Amino acid sequence: MARVLRVARSSSSLFSFGSRSYSAEASHVSSPPPPFLGARRDVTKERNVQWVFLGCPGVGKGTYASRLSSLLGVPHIATGDLVRDALASSGPLSQQLSEIVNQGKLVSDEIIVNLLSKRLEAGEAKGESGFILDGFPRTMRQAEILGDVTDIDLVVNLKLPEEVLVDKCLGRRTCNQCGKGFNIAHINLKGENGKPGISMDPLLPPPQCMSKLITRADDTEEVVKARLRIYNETSQPLEEYYRSKGKLMEFDLPGGIPESWPRLLEALRLDDYEEKQSAAA
């Protein structure tokens, strides 16, 4: 992060990110857009990447953000994980969050900014630099706050047909021992009206995880549909906001991981990244 982000909680209607305070209502965009560094830039020579992943629930943001973060050596920070960690802890915040999350609603900007600030601050203390944000920003207000405190290089918007998203959310499973994510859904959507079909094999767990799979409490059909509706309402302006800054990269996933991963690396001009890294070492 270019600047240290500190959380200084003030009154209930004011919250802070970095040196700035925000009212819960007012909205503004301050600094002019930073220069577009983008994916074409040689990530080996500059500071670590500061990227954002946008996309509907179930699109696979977590999977691709996590793979890229391992490749680029930057932390993958998923606000959904921060919320689930806070939910798992005891205390009043956990109770407050569980009601919101289990209805598929968004938690307040104040709470999410506080959770993210704390996570970034802890990372900085450990010497982390750069990040791939997954699930943040989710609202225009969050995007404006983020833009006030740091430069985002690139926003990757992952896309899948809506019909696929619900099935993918319902197929999600996590091993409660190793923490890895899997998906048991078989997707086979036929192409129509000029749109290509899409098929995805399930991502099945290894035998040792099979009996330890858990499903997220908010991955029920009703809650997933509510999350998709809320995402569509709040994401449109975000896409436009980043598009107007020349930072948005749209990426239609062509299928499952085996087809999509190499194409995503190509789109990010990272297809020969590993080779370049070992040549430079």
Ligand SMILES: Nc1ncnc2c1ncn2[C@@H]1O[C@H](COP(=O)(O)OP(=O)(O)O)[C@@H](O)[C@H]1O
């Ligand atoms: N940036 C955010 N703003 C508000 N709420 C958030 C944010 N990120 C995560 N959450 C909360 O955590 C829940 C789970 O988030 P996530 O794991 O990103 O799920 P999804 O599958 O919907 O992308 C969301 O439904 C929401 O309640």
